[in-house]
Amino acid sequence: MTIGIVVFPGSNCDRDVRWALEGCLGRPCRFLWHEERDLSGLEAVVLPGGFSYGDYLRCGAIARFAPVLEELRAFAAAGGAVLGICNGFQVLTELGLLPGALTRNRDLHFLCEDTELVVQPGPCRWLQGYGEGERIRLPIAHGEGRFQIDPEGLAQLERDGSIVLRYGANPNGSIADVAGICNAEGNVLGLMPHPERACDPLLGGLDGRRLLAAALG
Amino acid sequence: MPLYNARVKVSLRPSVLDPAGEATRAAAGRLGVSGIRRLRIGKAIEVDLEAPDRQTAQAQLELLSDRLLANPVIEDWSLELAEVG
Numbered sequence: 001m002t003i004g005i006v007v008f009p010g011s012n013c014d015r016d017v018r019w020a021l022e023g024c025l026g027r028p029c030r031f032l033w034h035e036e037r038d039l040s041g042l043e044a045v046v047l048p049g050g051f052s053y054g055d056y057l058r059c060g061a062i063a064r065f066a067p068v069l070e071e072l073r074a075f076a077a078a079g080g081a082v083l084g085i086c087n088g089f090q091v092l093t094e095l096g097l098l099p100g101a102l103t104r105n106r107d108l109h110f111l112c113e114d115t116e117l118v119v120q121p122g123p124c125r126w127l128q129g130y131g132e133g134e135r136i137r138l139p140i141a142h143g144e145g146r147f148q149i150d151p152e153g154l155a156q157l158e159r160d161g162s163i164v165l166r167y168g169a170n171p172n173g174s175i176a177d178v179a180g181i182c183n184a185e186g187n188v189l190g191l192m193p194h195p196e197r198a199c200d201p202l203l204g205g206l207d208g209r210r211l212l213a214a215a216l217g
Numbered sequence: 218m219p220l221y222n223a224r225v226k227v228s229l230r231p232s233v234l235d236p237a238g239e240a241t242r243a244a245a246g247r248l249g250v251s252g253i254r255r256l257r258i259g260k261a262i263e264v265d266l267e268a269p270d271r272q273t274a275q276a277q278l279e280l281l282s283d284r285l286l287a288n289p290v291i292e293d294w295s296l297e298l299a300e301v302g
Contacts, residue, residue: 058288093290101288105236108236108240148290
């Protein structure tokens with residue numbers, strides 16, 4: 001089985017994700033151009049970080065209509081594992097595979113730094129390698145990572161155990177310290193931090209390895 | 218076919234923090250403009266659209282506004298429509 005990595009015009013973490021999955025973890029990958037529709041033979045699909053379609057209109061708003069994402073809906077509905085990192089998380093919310101929205105950071109800064117995260121894996125397939133309440137460090141790099149959702153939506157996320165990653169020290173004003181959420185079924189995860197940047201000892205941390213390793217069973 | 222002109226205004230919902238608006242409000246104070254109680258930044262989108270009648274134009278633009286131009290999770294939108302030719 002292979003992992004698909006979606007490439008939009010403006011994606012810029014697609015090769016980093018491939019390096020982490022293939023180079024560091026030995027998992028086979030295939031790039032999926034945004035106009036492709038063939039997801040056959042894939043066990044997991046990653047939407048990488050970057051600025052899809054220049055982030056025109058809103059982050060992820062144009063990407064949502066990419067042909068590859070029409071197929072991704074069916075893929076996710078059939079239980080396929082889907083991971084959205086940073087811009088990929090923004091795309092998943094625009095697409096409606098995850099609830100809520102990501103808005104401009106509270107203090108307007110583009111934040112590029114390591115953050116401490118508290119993991120509550122719950123049903124999330126991607127996080128089964130982590131302990132309940134485990135604290136890990138992953139880098140963030142975003143200008144629009146402040147998670148927003150209405151009070152009913154937030155209550156639903158809490159009930160479903162969907163808030164699987166929270167910031168230890170909230171850097172961007174996200175509601176309920178949300179850094180990442182998972183759907184109730186456990187197969188779709190979106191997060192603002194970059195696990196692919198924490199898979200090689202040269203980059204100063206390995207806490208992203210277990211997350212990406214979960215892509216193939 | 219008649220041509221319609223629409224102006225769609227997209228604004229952040231009142232409950233959503235607008236840090237860019239807050240920063241602009243602070244700059245307004247430094248410019249010497251006082252008394253600003255509220256300053257929110259949104260978008261205005263101009264659309265010219267051909268449609269067989271006003272009702273169709275309205276329906277198309279509502280779909281466009283609700284599904285693409287605005288994200289209802291965080292934004293409200295309003296629409297002004299006029300026949301121009």
